[in-house]
Amino acid sequence: MFGVKSERELARFMGIAGGSATEVEYQLLLACDLNYIQDETYRELNQQVNEVKRMLNSFIQKLTANG
DSSP states (O other): OTTOOOHHHHHHHHHHHHHHHHHHHHHHHHHHHTTSSOHHHHHHHHHHHHHHHHHHHHHHHHHHHHO
16 A cells, blocks of 8 residues: 555654644644635635644554554
8 A cells, every 4th residue: 555565664754744734734833823815714724734643643643553
């Protein structure tokens, strides 16, 4: 799957993706603070990022529970 050799390695990649999602959260906050995006847009996008982070965390837990 995606050139990944093991579930452990996939979990590691998902952890990196979670870190990237956290970076996106910061960038959204900065964009809102600098008035590049409106508050409503920020809230909607931030909610989507949080949902992705929850999905990643759930997937990581399933991967690490198996191994």
